[in-house]
Amino acid sequence: MAAENIVGIDLGTTNSLVAFMQGETPVVIPGDDGLNLVPSVVALDQNNQPVIGNSARKNLIETPERAVYSIKRLMGRGVEDIQEELKLFPFRLAEDLQTGEVLRIKLGDKTFTPPEISALILRQLKRNAERYFAGPVTKAVITVPAYFNDAQRQATKDAGRIAGLEVLRLVNEPTAASLAYGLDKKQNGIIAVYDLGGGTFDVSILKLHDGIFEVIATNGDTHLGGDDIDNLLITIALDDIRGDLNLDLRRNAEAVQAIRKAVIDAKISLSSQPSVKLDVELPGGKRYLREITREQYEQLIQPIIDRTVGPCKQALKDANLKPEQIDEVVLVGGSTRIPKVRALVKELFHREPHTDLNPDEVVALGAAVQANILGGGSEATQNMLLLDVTPLSLGIEVAGGVTDKIILRNSTIPASATQFYTTQVDGQANVAIHVLQGERELASDCRSLARFDLKGIPPMAAGIPRVEVKFLIDANGILHVSAREQRSGKEAEIQVQPSYGLTDEQVEGMILDSFDNAEEDFRRRQVIEARNEAATILAALEKGKKSAAWGQLTTDEKKQIAKMEKVLAAVNAEDDYQAIRKAIDALNQCTMRLAELMMDTAVSSALKGKNMDETDLGEGPTAPHPMAKAEFE
Amino acid sequence: MRAARFCESCGKVQPPAPVDYFSFFGLPPKLDLDVATLEKDFYELSRRLHPDLNAQAGSQEQEWSLEQSSLLNDAYRTLRDPIKRTQYLLRLEGVELEEQSKTATEQARATGEAKKQIVPPDLLEEVFELNMQLEELSMNKKMGENDASLTDEIKKHKDALESKNESLLKELQSYWKEWDASIERSPAASDARAETIRKMVDVLNRRNYIRNLVRDVNAALEE
Numbered sequence: 001m002a003a004e005n006i007v008g009i010d011l012g013t014t015n016s017l018v019a020f021m022q023g024e025t026p027v028v029i030p031g032d033d034g035l036n037l038v039p040s041v042v043a044l045d046q047n048n049q050p051v052i053g054n055s056a057r058k059n060l061i062e063t064p065e066r067a068v069y070s071i072k073r074l075m076g077r078g079v080e081d082i083q084e085e086l087k088l089f090p091f092r093l094a095e096d097l098q099t100g101e102v103l104r105i106k107l108g109d110k111t112f113t114p115p116e117i118s119a120l121i122l123r124q125l126k127r128n129a130e131r132y133f134a135g136p137v138t139k140a141v142i143t144v145p146a147y148f149n150d151a152q153r154q155a156t157k158d159a160g161r162i163a164g165l166e167v168l169r170l171v172n173e174p175t176a177a178s179l180a181y182g183l184d185k186k187q188n189g190i191i192a193v194y195d196l197g198g199g200t201f202d203v204s205i206l207k208l209h210d211g212i213f214e215v216i217a218t219n220g221d222t223h224l225g226g227d228d229i230d231n232l233l234i235t236i237a238l239d240d241i242r243g244d245l246n247l248d249l250r251r252n253a254e255a256v257q258a259i260r261k262a263v264i265d266a267k268i269s270l271s272s273q274p275s276v277k278l279d280v281e282l283p284g285g286k287r288y289l290r291e292i293t294r295e296q297y298e299q300l301i302q303p304i305i306d307r308t309v310g311p312c313k314q315a316l317k318d319a320n321l322k323p324e325q326i327d328e329v330v331l332v333g334g335s336t337r338i339p340k341v342r343a344l345v346k347e348l349f350h351r352e353p354h355t356d357l358n359p360d361e362v363v364a365l366g367a368a369v370q371a372n373i374l375g376g377g378s379e380a381t382q383n384m385l386l387l388d389v390t391p392l393s394l395g396i397e398v399a400g401g402v403t404d405k406i407i408l409r410n411s412t413i414p415a416s417a418t419q420f421y422t423t424q425v426d427g428q429a430n431v432a433i434h435v436l437q438g439e440r441e442l443a444s445d446c447r448s449l450a451r452f453d454l455k456g457i458p459p460m461a462a463g464i465p466r467v468e469v470k471f472l473i474d475a476n477g478i479l480h481v482s483a484r485e486q487r488s489g490k491e492a493e494i495q496v497q498p499s500y501g502l503t504d505e506q507v508e509g510m511i512l513d514s515f516d517n518a519e520e521d522f523r524r525r526q527v528i529e530a531r532n533e534a535a536t537i538l539a540a541l542e543k544g545k546k547s548a549a550w551g552q553l554t555t556d557e558k559k560q561i562a563k564m565e566k567v568l569a570a571v572n573a574e575d576d577y578q579a580i581r582k583a584i585d586a587l588n589q590c591t592m593r594l595a596e597l598m599m600d601t602a603v604s605s606a607l608k609g610k611n612m613d614e615t616d617l618g619e620g621p622t623a624p625h626p627m628a629k630a631e632f633e
Numbered sequence: 634m635r636a637a638r639f640c641e642s643c644g645k646v647q648p649p650a651p652v653d654y655f656s657f658f659g660l661p662p663k664l665d666l667d668v669a670t671l672e673k674d675f676y677e678l679s680r681r682l683h684p685d686l687n688a689q690a691g692s693q694e695q696e697w698s699l700e701q702s703s704l705l706n707d708a709y710r711t712l713r714d715p716i717k718r719t720q721y722l723l724r725l726e727g728v729e730l731e732e733q734s735k736t737a738t739e740q741a742r743a744t745g746e747a748k749k750q751i752v753p754p755d756l757l758e759e760v761f762e763l764n765m766q767l768e769e770l771s772m773n774k775k776m777g778e779n780d781a782s783l784t785d786e787i788k789k790h791k792d793a794l795e796s797k798n799e800s801l802l803k804e805l806q807s808y809w810k811e812w813d814a815s816i817e818r819s820p821a822a823s824d825a826r827a828e829t830i831r832k833m834v835d836v837l838n839r840r841n842y843i844r845n846l847v848r849d850v851n852a853a854l855e856e
Contacts, residue, residue, distance in 0.1 A: 168688060212676050374688040385683055411710060414684065414703035472703055475684045 006139045006168060006375045007129050008176070008367025011118060011156065013072040013225060014198030014334065016040050017364035018125040018140075024380035026180060026368035028361055029132045031124075037360060038128070040198075042120050043067035044107045052124040061261065064090060064253040066108040070227055071121075073199050074103055074114040075159075076152035076501060085223075088231045090253055102502055115155050115502060116510055119162035126163060131529060134581065140165045141371040143363050145200040146172035147220030147391045149437050150449050150479050154501050157478070162510045168374050170476040173197070174204035175388050176366030177332040178213055181357060182384075189327035190216075192315075194345050194353065195363075196308060197333035199225040203312045205319045205326070211383035217318035217410045218391050219311035226267070226335040228304050233263035236300070237278070241288050255283055270297050271337045298340045305341050312348050318410050329353040334360055387412050390473050397434035397443040406471060409439065416472040420486075427459040431467060435479065452481055458488045523577070530580035534572045537584055541565065541591060549597035560590045646687060646698045653725055654708035662722060663816055664809035668713050675709040716840070719805060719833055722812075726830055730837065753839045756797070760846065763790045767853050784854065791850045798843050805836045 008026070010017045015037040019028045028036040033054055043051045043059030044066045051059055060067040073085050079097060086093070094104040094111040104111040112120075122142075129137045142165075144156050153170055160167035174193035181191075188208050195202040202220035206213055237259050241247050249255040262280045269276045275293040282288055316323065329349045335341060336359050345353045372381045389410045395403035396419065406417040421431050431454040438446030457465050466486040473479055484491055502510075541561070544550060553561075568583040655662045658674055680686065682705055687698035711717045720730055766787050773780055811829045 169685070209676065212679065370685075373685055376689050377686075383680075385680060385685060387679060387683070412706040414699055415706050415710075416703040417707075472699070474699060475702075 004139065005129070005133055005137060006141065006371040007137055008364055008369070008371045009122065009125055009140050009142045010173070010364035010367055011072070011122065011142055012040055012198060013070050013200060013227065014040060015360060016121050016125060017361060018129050019364040019368035020129070021368050021372040021378065021380070024378065026365040028364055029129050031128045032131065038121065038124055040071065040121050041067060041069045042071070042107070042117050044110065048108065048110060050120050052120055061254065061257045064257050065092065068105055068107060068117060070199055071114050071117045073223065074105070075118065076149065076155035077103065079103060090256065113502065115159040116162055118156070118159035122159055122163035122165060126165060127525070134526070138164065138166055139168050141169045141171055141367045141374065142167055143173045143176045143367050144170050145220060145222055146174050146202040146204055146218045147200070147222050149392055149447050150477070151447070151501050152222065153476060153478050157476070158502050158507045161507055164511065169370060171367055171370050171386070172202070172204065172218065172388055173363045174202045174218070174332060175206070175213065175215055175386055176370060177330060177362045178206050178366065179369040179384065179386065180362045180366035181330050182208055182213060190321065190325060191328045191330060192326045192349055193330045193332055194312070194336065195332035196335040196341060197225050199223065199227045201225060201308050201311065203308070203315045205315050205321065212385050212387060214387040215389045217315045218389055219315040219318070220391070221307060221311060224307050229267060229301050229335070230260060230264055232300060232304065233267065234259055237263060237288060240290060241282065245286055245288070247282065247286065249282065252283065266292060270294050271339060301340065305344055308344070309348065323348065323350045326351060330357070331355055332359050332362055389413060390415060390477055392437045393439055394471060394473065394479065395436045395438070395446060397436060401443045403436050403438070403441060403443050403446050407473060413473050413477060414475055416470060419469050419471070421454065421467040421469060422463050423457065423460070423465050424462055426462050428462065429457050429459065430455050431457065433469065449479060454483050456490065457485055458490060460487070526577040527575050530577040530584070531572060534568055534580055534584055537587060538565070538568065544591070544594050544598060547598055549594055552597050553594060557590070557593065564590050645690070646682060646694055646701055654711050654721060657704060657708045658712065661816060662725065663813040664719060664722060665806070665813050666712065671709065671713055675705065678705050715802065715805070716837070719837065723830060723833060728830060728834060730834065753842060759790065759793065763787065763850070766790070767850065770853055787850060787854065791847060794843050794847050798840055801836055801840045805833060808833045808836065
């Protein structure tokens with residue numbers, strides 16, 4: 001049996017994708033709707049069952065109070081640092097939220113933490129992959145914005161665990177993109193990756209050297225992306241509507257979602273059209289009509305895209321490089337389709353950026369490459385190694401509320417630092433350590449990661465104990481701390497109070513809540529999907545028998561088909577999905593000529609047939625098979 | 634040099650032994666080292682020690698790989714930079730440069746006084762003039778005035794300071810050679826060594842002073 005596939009997942013603000021290495025090429029695994037992108041939208045249907053992705057987009061418009069999008073903005077954050085977000089996004093926080101508690105978002109009358117919502121998206125991707133492989137998927141590489149801090153990374157890892165995935169590695173998105181990019185261009189040089197996505201911005205500068213991808217510097221903004229453009233356009237539309245039509249829709253969630261959809265469509269059109277007409281139907285039968293020219297649009301978004309300039313300049317400065325020294329610039333993220341953004345990148349790096357890779361897919365493809373490397377590698381990934389860095393300095397609060405930096409930003413990870421602590425009072429048994437992340441001088445301006453209590457220091461006179469504390473940032477960019485009292489050689493106990501995030505017990509509880517019967521669930525789902533597929537092919541065959549092509553088959557062929565049809569009908573009644581799939585394959589084989597004949601006779605049916613899966617046959621085919629292509633009407 | 638990190642017979646990663654950064658790369662404690670060779674060794678060792686390439690190994694081996702790899706990265710980061718490398722060697726020789734500076738900072742904070750900086754004598758005049766100009770600049774800013782010639786003067790001083798730093802690096806490199814020669818000659822020549830260490834500490838302090846000054850000037854110009 002082949003080793004289990006490790007998948008690469010891009011858990012995006014707007015869209016998420018799952019990919020894997022098929023032989024020597026990374027490919028995206030489509031969902032059951034045939035689409036590669038799974039919108040990062042989660043909704044609860046009327047039975048409180050989660051709906052994810054494209055199907056949840058409808059819920060977002062119809063029942064916005066039961067749906068959520070852009071949850072990535074809330075990952076690893078506390079209620080006090082999302083006040084800006086709350087003004088712009090329709091996140092509904094649980095009313096009984098305590099300060100210091102992990103955020104909880106309301107969907108209908110239920111509440112979920114951001115990692116749980118992300119886990120629902122991950123679980124959908126996991127299912128898509130399991131359907132594709134017809135086998136379980138339990139291991140994944142997940143990408144995160146390079147500029148994510150420790151808490152945001154930890155929250156992403158928790159989401160993976162809740163979804164029943166062992167997260168083998170968190171990879172920075174721009175770095176993952178460079179892996180996909182570097183796969184077929186095995187050259188040496190300096191590349192810059194400019195990644196402007198739905199909600200986050202990263203810039204990374206890498207040195208490529210015989211398959212080693214060494215990140216030299218990275219910078220970014222975890223709250224900057226296409227979302228900000230959407231919100232700006234929504235605000236303008238709402239102001240217009242209030243001014244012109246005397247209609248205040250700011251608290252009308254459904255209307256806001258309809259406007260949001262319209263401005264996003266307009267934004268996309270404006271990347272290729274000189275102007276676009278907005279036309280939104282409003283409550284009360286009124287319409288909002290407005291024309292926006294590319295020129296106006298570019299003026300409006302200039303302040304937003306200008307916010308990427310600072311991080312780019314800082315990254316160049318940290319890398320000690322001039323723009324002329326960059327050999328290639330790679331664009332990642334849907335927002336880099338905006339011509340104005342491309343122009344800005346060209347100006348910043350004095351170079352025409354690469355646009356040959358699909359900016360929506362390249363991160364997931366890179367994650368698949370990294371998954372392959374972690375799985376032991378293949379011919380394509382041989383000699384490839386990623387050396388990434390920590391985006392933010394790690395520090396400790398010292399006397400006077402000042403941050404003492406112990407691991408500087410852009411240090412290659414894994415990285416470590418050792419600090420020595422002593423006691424100030426005779427017999428003192430505990431020492432408190434406050435760990436911070438960030439570049440600012442004052443501890444209060446940095447991100448508080450955790451407070452550690454060193455406990456069980458043997459009783460000694462003040463200043464005598466020498467506690468060695470080792471801080472280690474692992475290859476995921478996540479911090480680990482260990483401590484030892486050197487005089488006694490005793491391991492000091494560390495009690496961690498993460499400033500944000502779920503405890504291990506909480507995560508465990510969430511896993512148990514939803515995955516008590518993971519294996520049984522998987523099997524049952526496989527049976528249902530196989531049966532759906534069987535129904536599809538049997539229905540198609542019924543139609544085929546009525547077609548003119550049927551008469552063209554030989555008696556033997558018809559006999560063979562009848563036999564295989566019987567076999568399929570028989571196994572379909574049982575619970576063995578593998579047997580059902582085998583029978584489907586067999587029936588497919590012997591109906592191949594029928595399908596071909598029908599193709600010849602009905603050229604246009606392929607187009608009409610596209611609706612078939614959605615309308616009368618439920619879920620539709622779950623794996624590629626020959627009959628699917630012919631499509632009957 | 635391999636034996637410490639890999640099993641001689643099976644080539645697997647071994648637990649890290651407590652070694653200094655020079656020994657980790659199999660180098661003598663010399664300062665005038667070839668950074669290109671160091672980089673080559675860093676890449677080669679990364680290919681064997683990095684956790685990504687040991688992800689299929691047992692959990693014990695994975696842990697060792699994480700520790701070894703972080704040690705490798707810490708060592709490379711320190712040794713490839715001329716200043717960090719010198720500071721590190723001095724620390725190995727028992728000179729606590731950072732401690733000195735930290736103690737001074739903490740004392741200054743406790744007493745509420747500005748941290749005392751000893752101005753290198755050859756810079757006295759330059760620094761005096763620069764401070765006057767910086768004061769004038771901040772006055773101008775308050776008044777909302779902009780004196781381009783003043784800014785130019787300050788920039789000129791800044792350039793002079795930066796080129797001074799360049800020459801200090803050259804001076805430091807000449808002491809590297811002294812140090813390396815003393816290592817080769819005999820480990821016992823302690824008087825000469827102590828003198829070389831004193832000179833290196835002095836250069837680093839002066840350099841540090843200038844670097845802080847340049848940082849202040851940049852901040853004042855950007856404000």
